[in-house]
Every structure is written in C-alpha cells, then in structure tokens.
Amino acid sequence: MAKKNNNSVAGSRREIELLATKVRKEWSELSRILRELSVCADTGPLDSPVYGLDTSGCFLQMTNLVLRFSPAALKCLPSNLEELDCRLSARVGLPYGLGDDDICKDPLSNLSVEIDLRGMTSTGELLIHCWHLDRHPEYSAAKKGDVGISAAHPRYHFHFGGRRIKQFAGEMGLDSLGSIMLFDGPRLPHPPLDAVLAVDMLFSNFSPLAWAKLRESADYVRLITISQRRLWRPYARSLVSHWGEDGNKSGWLATDPWPHLL
Amino acid sequence: MNKIRYICLDDETDTVKPVLARLCSTRADLEIVALPPLAFEEQLARIQKELEIGLDGIILDLRLDRRIPADGQRAVRYTAPGLAAQLRNCQATKASQAGFPIILWSVQSLLEKSFYPDVTNQDLFDSIYTKQQVAENETQIALELVDFVNGYKYINENQKAKLKVSDLLAVPNGVILDERMNNDLNSGPGKLPAFVYARFIFEQIINQPGPLMGKSVLYSRLGVALDSPEPLERIISKNCAYRGPFGIAWPRWWAAAVDAWWDKVFPKSPMLERIPAPERVEKIRTKFNLPNLKAADVPKGKSPYFSTVCEVTNMPLDPVDGFMIKSKEPMLWQRRRYISRDVAMDPAKYNFRGQLDPMESARIQQIRSNGKKK
Numbered sequence: 195m196a197k198k199n200n201n202s203v204a205g206s207r208r209e210i211e212l213l214a215t216k217v218r219k220e221w222s223e224l225s226r227i228l229r230e231l232s233v234c235a236d237t238g239p240l241d242s243p244v245y246g247l248d249t250s251g252c253f254l255q256m257t258n259l260v261l262r263f264s265p266a267a268l269k270c271l272p273s274n275l276e277e278l279d280c281r282l283s284a285r286v287g288l289p290y291g292l293g294d295d296d297i298c299k300d301p302l303s304n305l306s307v308e309i310d311l312r313g314m315t316s317t318g319e320l321l322i323h324c325w326h327l328d329r330h331p332e333y334s335a336a337k338k339g340d341v342g343i344s345a346a347h348p349r350y351h352f353h354f355g356g357r358r359i360k361q362f363a364g365e366m367g368l369d370s371l372g373s374i375m376l377f378d379g380p381r382l383p384h385p386p387l388d389a390v391l392a393v394d395m396l397f398s399n400f401s402p403l404a405w406a407k408l409r410e411s412a413d414y415v416r417l418i419t420i421s422q423r424r425l426w427r428p429y430a431r432s433l434v435s436h437w438g439e440d441g442n443k444s445g446w447l448a449t450d451p452w453p454h455l456l
Numbered sequence: 457m458n459k460i461r462y463i464c465l466d467d468e469t470d471t472v473k474p475v476l477a478r479l480c481s482t483r484a485d486l487e488i489v490a491l492p493p494l495a496f497e498e499q500l501a502r503i504q505k506e507l508e509i510g511l512d513g514i515i516l517d518l519r520l521d522r523r524i525p526a527d528g529q530r531a532v533r534y535t536a537p538g539l540a541a542q543l544r545n546c547q548a549t550k551a552s553q554a555g556f557p558i559i560l561w562s563v564q565s566l567l568e569k570s571f572y573p574d575v576t577n578q579d580l581f582d583s584i585y586t587k588q589q590v591a592e593n594e595t596q597i598a599l600e601l602v603d604f605v606n607g608y609k610y611i612n613e614n615q616k617a618k619l620k621v622s623d624l625l626a627v628p629n630g631v632i633l634d635e636r637m638n639n640d641l642n643s644g645p646g647k648l649p650a651f652v653y654a655r656f657i658f659e660q661i662i663n664q665p666g667p668l669m670g671k672s673v674l675y676s677r678l679g680v681a682l683d684s685p686e687p688l689e690r691i692i693s694k695n696c697a698y699r700g701p702f703g704i705a706w707p708r709w710w711a712a713a714v715d716a717w718w719d720k721v722f723p724k725s726p727m728l729e730r731i732p733a734p735e736r737v738e739k740i741r742t743k744f745n746l747p748n749l750k751a752a753d754v755p756k757g758k759s760p761y762f763s764t765v766c767e768v769t770n771m772p773l774d775p776v777d778g779f780m781i782k783s784k785e786p787m788l789w790q791r792r793r794y795i796s797r798d799v800a801m802d803p804a805k806y807n808f809r810g811q812l813d814p815m816e817s818a819r820i821q822q823i824r825s826n827g828k829k830k
Contacts (some may be wrong), residue, residue: 222788235780235815241788242634242666244715244727257729258763260776262819276826279776281761283730308730312759312776316826320757361732365760 206290207247213288214245214252220417221256221389227414233397233404234261240389250303251289256389258283263400265313275321277314280396283307284389287329297428298445305329305350307392310358311400320366326356327387349451350429351381383452385429390421460605461510462488462559465499465539466517467531475591482598493520493532500542511556512605516540516581518562518571535570536560537577544580548649554612555650557582557604561590579655600705607657607701611650624653625661625700631712633667634789657701665764666790668698668708676752676762676772677714678740679733684750691744693717732760733772766796768808779820780813797823 225237243256259282265275287304307327314320330347355376363371387395397405408414428444429451436448436455449455466472469490476488494502503514516536540558547553560581562571567586571577582604590597614624621641622633641648641656661668674692675682696717698708718728722739725731737751752772754760759774766773767781778794786792792813799806800820812820 225788232815235813236775236792238786238791242791244712246632255727257727258761258775277823281759281776285727318757365732365754 210252210288210290210292211247213292214254217254217286217288217388218243218245220420221254223413224390224393224417227408227411227417228393231404231407231411233401233408234259236260243389248287251287251292253285253287253304254389255285256283259389259393261393261396261400267403268400270313272315272321274316275313276316278400279312280400281308281310281312282389282392282396284387284392286388297431299428300349300432300446300450301425301428302329302386305386305388307387308356308358309392309396322359322362324354324356324358324362326353326358327351327384327392328353328381329386330381345379346381346453348381348383348453350384350386352384353379353381383454385451386425388421388425390417391425394418459485459487460512460602462486462513462515462601462605463503463506463511464488464490464515464517464561465493465520465536466490466515467493467520467522468517472517472587475587479590479594479598479601482595483602486598486602488515488601493534495532496534496539496542499532499539500546503543507553507556513557513559513601513608514543515559515561515601518560518566536562537571537574537580540580541577544649544651547651555608555654557601557608557654558651559601559604560584561587563587582651582654582658596705603702603705606704608650608654610701611653611657615647615650615653621653621656621661624657626698628695628699628710628713630695630716631667631710636788637661637667640787640789654701660787660790662702662706662708664786664790665793666787667711669711669714670706670708672765672770672772673763674709674714676733676765677711677728679736679752679760679762679772680740681750681752682770684748686746686748686750688749691740691746729761729763733762734760764791764794766799767793767810768795768799768806771796779816782811782813 221240221243225240228234228237228240237259239256239259243254245252245254247253261280261282263278263280265278268275268278283306285304285306287302289300289303292299292301305328309325309327311323312320313323328351330349330351359371359376363369394405394408397408428446432444432446432451433448435444436452464472464476469492473490476490480486480488493499503511516539518536520532520539521535522531540560543558547555558581560571561584564586567584571584583600585597611624620638622638625633627633640660641652660666665673669677672682675684675688678688678692680688692709692714696709696713697703698710715728718725721743725739728736733754734751737749741747741749752762758777761774761776762772764773764775764778765771766778773794773796775792775794778796779800781793781795783793795808795810795812799808800812800816801824803809
C-alpha cells in the first residue's frame, strides 16, 4: 500500500514538473516575442524564472521584468509625466494533481503578481502606482475570527496600493501620499493572471499601440489563448456553475473566487 | 613543489624577461620561460617535445613576425593566431593531446591594429593581456595564469565522451542548472576537446552574468556596501561559492544558491529581489548580530531593489534605473549588463566607450531631449 502511495506521489510530482516545464517554455516564448516586436528590452526574467517544488506543488517565480511605457499615450493626473517604468513580478504555484486541462479545479495553489509603476514628471518628481494580485490563502479557524479576515477575500483579487506604496512613502520621507487614502481593501475579484496574462494586462492598459502590435502576432495570440484556457476557463466555469447554467457543477465553488455571491 | 610551467614566445626575449621574472616572483608555483620563436614546423615540434617533458601553458606575443631592428630581418613569418590555431587543432584531433591554456599578450595599439579586426581569431586564446596590464597587476595575473592551468587540468581529468558542461561545474546541492546550458555548448557528434569546455565555461559562465555572479553583484543583491567592514563572505553559506574551473582567480557565487540560502535563513521573508536593499541588510544584521555590516547607499530618487551593478561605476543598481549595454544576443540563461543613468547621460565623464543596446537609444534620446539630469 505504502509503495502504491509513493508511486502516486512520484507520478503526481512528474506530472506537475512536466506542466511547469511547459509553462517555462511559454514564458520563454513570450520573451522571444517581446524582443522580436521591440516592446521590451530585457526579457531575461521571463527566460530564467526561479522554479522548484514546495509542499503544495511546483512554483515558478519571475522577478522584476521591466516594461517601459510612453506616458504621451496615456491620460494621467498629473499631466506632466515624462517617464513611466513598470516592474512586474509573478509567482505562480501549480498544485499537485492538476492536469493541464482540468476545468473543475482551482488551477493554482499560489499566486502573487506585483505591478509597480514608477513615473517621473517634467519637474523631476517621482510618482508611484502599484497593483497587487493575490491568491488568498486558506486561513485557520482561529484566524478567521480576526476582523481583518472577516472582510471579503475573493480567492483571486486585485488590490491597489499595498506594501510597496508604504515603502515608497518611507523612502521619500512622506507621512502620507497627498490626498490619496490607502486601505487594506477593497479586494476586487479578478481571474488569475500568470506572467503571460499579466504582461497582456499591462500592455492593454498602459500601451495600447504595443498591445495592438502584440495581438497581431499569431504566436502571441496562441500563448494568451493557452494561459486563458488554463486559468480562466475553470474560473469562469466555477462562476457560471453557481446558477447551474451548465447543468454540471464545478468542483470549485463559486463563492470561493466570488464570496459576494448569495 | 611541482611548478606550473609556461613558455612565452616573444621576439624580444631580453625585454620581456624582467617582466616575466616579476610576474613569477609573486608566486612560488609559477615558472615562465621566455623563448624566441622558431620557424613554424620547428616551433610545433619544440612545443610537442616541451609538452612531453612537462609544459602547462603557452603565452604568445602577437606579432612574432616583426622585423628585428638590428638587421631588418624577420625572426619568423607567422603571427600568434596562426600558431594558436594549429595548436588548438592538435588539441582537437590528437587523442593523446591534453588541453592547455594559450594566452596572448601584446601592446594595446598592436592588438587594436592587428588582432581585433580579424574576428575569426578571437576564440583561440584563453585570455588576452596587454603588457601594461601585466606590469600593473602582477599578483592577479600570475594567479590567473595558475588558475587557467588548474582549470584545464581539472577538465582534462574529468573529460569523457560528450561530457555535459553541468558535470564540470561542481554544482552545489539544491541548484538546478538550466538544461539549455548543455545544448548551448553546441556539442556535435563525438567528443569535444578540453579547450571548447574551457572557453565556454570561462567566457559564457564565468564572464557573463547569469547563473554565477561576481562579488560586486553578490553584494548588490544583498544590499551590502562593497567596502563594508564586515564582509558578507563570512556569513553567506559556503554552499553558495562556485568551486568549478577558474573559480579561484575569478571568485563567483551561484545566484540560485544565494536565493536558496536567503529563503532558508529568512523563511517568512519575500524573495530577496522583492524587498528593498536596506531592508535586506537590516534582516542580515539582526539575524547574525552584525552591527558593522554596512548597507549600500540608495541614491535619492533611485530604486532600492538592487539586483545588478553599473558596469562602469560598479555601484549597485536596479535595472529599472539603468540602461542596457549592447551585446551579442545572450543565451537564454544569461542576464544583460547595465550602466547607470548618470553614466548613460554623460558617457565621456565616466570614460564609457561602449554602446547602449539599440532598444535603449530612443529612450536616452528622449531623456536627453527632456533636458533633465536626475
């Protein structure tokens, strides 16, 4: 019996390593496309993510990919922005027991996408803008009693601000950020992103011209489709199954990604 | 003690003898014998004989074919690359021939005039030194000459048919080497000569940022000032140090091992590069009780997420603040080199003669035209 278990653990490990290798290749392919289309200068972080196994599965971590956007194409307050640089990091955890096309399960065991945008105005003032997409961890019963934990925690949520903005205030010697208030929330439900989808999300919002150029590339579209299918299809299925529309309930309860549902 | 023995072929043996003597005076284990070049065939036969009786490496003067001022005659009619190509060919084709380092030395002006324009020659030599460099850095260059020989000996001893480069690097436990590295060695059918491994390890792994990093990048990544009175090397796990060929003269650390060390020592901390440099130092100071560990300065307005250094000033740098230097397309497991904004804005002031990557040109022009210097 023990031997069988060991075999199934090894099998599960092999499967998840194969999937992680596939994802690494996709990130490397994205790197090639970004360079070929001249929309990103140094794609090294996509080519050599840190990866390995942990207790929940296989993780891939891509750190500090720098994307530079032209502020001229954007409406921003203040309007005298001259430089806009973005640093993107993504850590993705692929859980044991997940198939590549498993549409009834949460596709990730861990996710952290950090987006730090840094602007510089014509007068040399540094400005910051940060978003963070998390996979919220499961809490123990004791922790669930905390007031902070009682707030809505969609499994995957975007959050504006976060630790990085507070650090920036510290670096700049500021007690506050002008008239902006920073809270721990709201945590806005959003389908999960990996490095590929996060890059697409950034170009779509901060460089529409580059985004249009990317989406003309059949290779790019193929990569986006693969990631959306892997991450968004189970997410969408979970939501739609709440109303029983598909007549086939997902194993992933919709109130997990979308706790506001009644 | 078995000395490491080089011969140095130079048409001006009397001039180079004192330079070589000073070089050897820095180490008891190094011997370099200056010899005038012989006619090509005779020279090859002489080198073969020397190899049989114990020769570890060869230093070649570039222009062996110059006219001797006394009589206007040429000593020989070949130059260093011609001889080196033949020696490499012997190393590649003769099964009995072990690999050994071939070093080129010359004066800067001759290298620029007669060597660098011919790009087909550039992979023949393990290292190229100017005679001025040798005179100014005797201790380091003597160490490098010794380490080249030891590296070659290690590769010769470990060489098997179609050996993987990863087998030679003494990769520590816990570091997974990028499997693409083996493919990039361009292994054709059959056995590769030792110098192919040696050149690949030295040029692509030791001398390029990627899986290995030098001292300044190590310090930058941990946020520590290079002149910290408390050296980082004392606390960082010994597992992180590179122990493969050429690692004595060119100390390197495994980037993945440093990350793993960080995760083990600070299991609740985010990944190293995701926290600001001063915070990294504060954590190390507290954990190891090192009040004298000095943090690298974060210049005002610059990002504190250091992960590399400026190639010109050697100061820590977050690539977001830097400009990428032009280079050959890196292999997928290699990283790019950067210079800081200050250097990019005023290259002459910093004596920077390189070029920026073409993708950075528009950016620097835009910043210059904005007329700011931040």
